Amino acid sequence: MTVPLSDYEKIVGPTAITQLRRLGKKLGGIRVVHVNSTREGGGVAEILEWMIPLMREVGLDASWEVIQGTEEFFEVTKNIHNGLQGRPVDLSHKGWKIFQEVNEKNMEKLRPTLKDAEIVVVHDPQPAFLLPLCDKRKGKWIWRGHIDISRPFRPVWKVLRTTLEKYDASIFSMCEFAQALPHIQFLVPPSIDPLSPKNRDLEPSELETVRARFGVDPDRPLLVQISRFDRFKDPVGVIQAYRMVRKVLPVQLVLAGGSATDDPEGNAVLEDVMEAAGEDPDIHVLNLPPSEHLTINALQRLADIILQKSTREGFGLTVTEGMWKGKPVIGGDTGGIRLQVVNHHTGFLVNTPEGAAHRIRYLLHHRERIREIGAVAREFVRENFLLSRHLREYLTLILAIRRGVDGRSFEV
Amino acid sequence: MTPFKVKDCALLVRMSGLPPAINLRELRERLAACSENALFHHFCEPLLRPAFDHPDYRNDFAVWAKWYLGDRVLAERLGILDPFSMGSLEEVRAVTLDILDERLSEVVAIPSAAPGDEFYFLEATTIVFDTEDRIASARELAPAIRKMTNGSVYYHFLEARRRTQAGKDDFSAWLKAEERKNAKYIRALDSIDFYFHSLSNLKEEIIAALEKVERKR
Numbered sequence: 001m002t003v004p005l006s007d008y009e010k011i012v013g014p015t016a017i018t019q020l021r022r023l024g025k026k027l028g029g030i031r032v033v034h035v036n037s038t039r040e041g042g043g044v045a046e047i048l049e050w051m052i053p054l055m056r057e058v059g060l061d062a063s064w065e066v067i068q069g070t071e072e073f074f075e076v077t078k079n080i081h082n083g084l085q086g087r088p089v090d091l092s093h094k095g096w097k098i099f100q101e102v103n104e105k106n107m108e109k110l111r112p113t114l115k116d117a118e119i120v121v122v123h124d125p126q127p128a129f130l131l132p133l134c135d136k137r138k139g140k141w142i143w144r145g146h147i148d149i150s151r152p153f154r155p156v157w158k159v160l161r162t163t164l165e166k167y168d169a170s171i172f173s174m175c176e177f178a179q180a181l182p183h184i185q186f187l188v189p190p191s192i193d194p195l196s197p198k199n200r201d202l203e204p205s206e207l208e209t210v211r212a213r214f215g216v217d218p219d220r221p222l223l224v225q226i227s228r229f230d231r232f233k234d235p236v237g238v239i240q241a242y243r244m245v246r247k248v249l250p251v252q253l254v255l256a257g258g259s260a261t262d263d264p265e266g267n268a269v270l271e272d273v274m275e276a277a278g279e280d281p282d283i284h285v286l287n288l289p290p291s292e293h294l295t296i297n298a299l300q301r302l303a304d305i306i307l308q309k310s311t312r313e314g315f316g317l318t319v320t321e322g323m324w325k326g327k328p329v330i331g332g333d334t335g336g337i338r339l340q341v342v343n344h345h346t347g348f349l350v351n352t353p354e355g356a357a358h359r360i361r362y363l364l365h366h367r368e369r370i371r372e373i374g375a376v377a378r379e380f381v382r383e384n385f386l387l388s389r390h391l392r393e394y395l396t397l398i399l400a401i402r403r404g405v406d407g408r409s410f411e412v
Numbered sequence: 413m414t415p416f417k418v419k420d421c422a423l424l425v426r427m428s429g430l431p432p433a434i435n436l437r438e439l440r441e442r443l444a445a446c447s448e449n450a451l452f453h454h455f456c457e458p459l460l461r462p463a464f465d466h467p468d469y470r471n472d473f474a475v476w477a478k479w480y481l482g483d484r485v486l487a488e489r490l491g492i493l494d495p496f497s498m499g500s501l502e503e504v505r506a507v508t509l510d511i512l513d514e515r516l517s518e519v520v521a522i523p524s525a526a527p528g529d530e531f532y533f534l535e536a537t538t539i540v541f542d543t544e545d546r547i548a549s550a551r552e553l554a555p556a557i558r559k560m561t562n563g564s565v566y567y568h569f570l571e572a573r574r575r576t577q578a579g580k581d582d583f584s585a586w587l588k589a590e591e592r593k594n595a596k597y598i599r600a601l602d603s604i605d606f607y608f609h610s611l612s613n614l615k616e617e618i619i620a621a622l623e624k625v626e627r628k629r
Contacts, residue, residue: 015561019420019541150528175532178427185427187534189462342464384462396424396539405426408449409538409575411419 002053003195011194012388020388023395024058026412030398031061031139033117035110037077037126039066040290041258042228043190043317044123044146047390050193054391065113067106067127072098075264077126083156084125084149085232085312091156103129119398121171128163140168140401146190147314148177148335169401173315173336184405186397189339191390192320192381197293199324202301210298214284220250221364224303226296226321229257229269229287232312234332237353239276239283241309244357246282249364254299256286300325304370305363306347309356313337320385323347323377328370330359340385346377415546416553416586418560421567423460423536425453432530436481436523439473440512442533448501449535452574455495455504457536459611460566470608471495472531473508480525486515494607496573540567550587550597554622562611569606569618583618596625 009017032055036044048064055062069077076095083089107114107130114120114130118139122128124146131141143164149157157179164170164181171186172178178185192199216222223242227233235255242253255273257266270287277283288295300306306322308331315336322329323340329347331337341347348359363370399412428450433439443451454472469475469491478487489511495504516522525531543564547556557565568582576585584601587594600621606614 013561015420015543015559018543019422022541175427175432175534176528176530178532180431187425187427339463345464380464389462392422393424396422399539400424400537405424405537408452408536409421409540409571411540411542 003050003193005054005057007195008386008388011382012386016388016392020054020058020391020395023392023399023412024055024060027395027398028059029061030119030402031117032119032121032398033063033065033113034121034123035065035067035114035127035130036123037067037069037074043315046193046196046198046317047190048123050196050387051391051394054387055394058391058395063113065110067102067110067130069102069106069126070098071264073102078265080125080156080160081147083153084160085147086151086153088153089156096159100129103127104133106130107133119401122167125160128160131166132163141166142397142401143167143170145170145172145177148312149179150176152179169397171397174339177314177335186393188390188393188397189336189385190315190317190320191385191387192317192324193387194324198297199321200297202294202298206294207298207302210295211302213295214254214286214299216252216254216284216302220252221304222252222254222302223305223307223360224254224256224299224322225307225309226256226300226318227308227310229266229273231265231269232310233257234309234311235269235273236276237311238307238309238356239273240353241307241356241360242283244353245360245364249361250282251360251364252282252284254284254286254303256284256288256296256299258288258290258292258296296321297325300327303327305330305360307356307360308332308337309350309353310334310337316340320381323374324381324385326371326374326378328363328373328377330356330363340380344373346373346380413549413586413589415548416556416583418543418545418547418556418564419540419567420543420561420563421460421538421540421571422563423457423538425461425534425536428533428535430533432532434525434527434530436483436486436512436516436519439476439531440509440516442531443473443505443512444509446533447535448505450533451501451505452495453534453536455493456570456574457538459570460563476525476531477523480529480531481523483515483519483523485518486511486523489515496570496579496607538567538571550594551626553583553587553597554619554626557615557619557622560615562615565611565615565618569614596628597622600625 038045052062052064076099079089079091114134120141121144123144169184171188173189225238245251277285300322306327306329308319310332313335319329319331319340329341331341333349333351341349350356430442433442474487474491477483498504572582573579584598587598604617
């Protein structure tokens, strides 16, 4: 469902929207192609879902291409992903060969689109090898790294770097994620769409439907962590924190995760989580399909506290979503969560299940703080992490790349 | 008087290319070598970045000294620096280096941040837009500022001091075209201790100062 830009005026103000239209006019008709590896599931697909239509609405000729891969390919890319986030992985020569071959196969199909595009934005490592395969390319190619590659497993990074170096620019969510590369590196935090099914306001009846569907008790506090079943999200650590709180307070826990087509490890992690949850009727482990945006939205709104106890995190859009719903977030002290969760202001940063349990108990004993922190969190997101700011930065970035980034300011 | 052109701006932030600093000595070395653009960014532009507004200090160096080096003495000394009161960015650099050198001579062990908490030197390009809004007279200024974005307030009231030769904000420069008639407004704007406000607070301060002049008319 495409929401027109004018609908965002009531949330971010008319000036911000006019600014976007004016910027779009400056770029009139420019051909921009985004490439990633999944149409649904995960933060990147969600961003592209709104970004492409809005880029088109402001006048760009924007499109979104998804590379097709085999199961083997996605196993390799999951290893690359884990390696980039610092986990030692065993990636054989054969694995890199599969990676190369799938990129080659996709290039055959995408060549006409990519060759003539004025700007190509390649998201994350999966399609990264397309660039050297696209000879006679006309436009500027930008690599957009969404994950934390601050301390990568060196053997993986060394191979990938030889290709990333060839891009004209790269974009990272935070300076801490960037690696030294011989081109300009922009910093653009991601954002959420406040009018998407995952974030729009819901009617009380919609909340009640979801509450009843999962048997959540309305009279007891609810903790919610929404994220893929991924070890870096530490779902088992969340269960440990819940059990520590459960000894003294009658809390309930929802661990709800979607799965993405490019994440083959999800099922194994889900099994571990089910085992850790055991027969506890107050732990609801929900494996939701990617289309259940309204359900996720409702669960976040039903929560008293949102958890995101990651040990490694790119940006953590589920944190942004929780904050936008006016909830305090207890998040892992890592990655983009640090940019969003500020102790005592928008939530709490924690490093252990014990730390999470301590903060949960604090908030549940100071209910007024839940409301106060939630209100600050929502305004913080409105100012900084909604799609209007994100789109503006992409448009200015494209302008800057086309005119050359030098000097401290320029007027458009 | 020529109508005032309301502009807005956005930051496009990038890595400076300098390696991050993990301790006070490295901060000193990098600060001595960084570009003026980086210096300007860390002293003057944090307000425009998508980040939580820590009310304690207005520049990134002071915030880092407090939160990551755990050196509150250094944070206080850096935190009071007002780059807009200095003649040039090189003067800002010299004063800052002096503070860092003084602190290095005082401490027994070099304050150091934990891995992952390094200081990253950034630079930014300011992209300026004409909003096509115009202000015709001094009396219209306060209501017009109320409608402005934080980016506009930053551009006209703070960034202007670096951009223009007179080192004044754009509103005062515009009002000066009819200096005698607008003297009270110019004085009101001049009386604002602007550097230590968040942009939202600064906006309120400017409006309050201008409205006070209106009430006394």
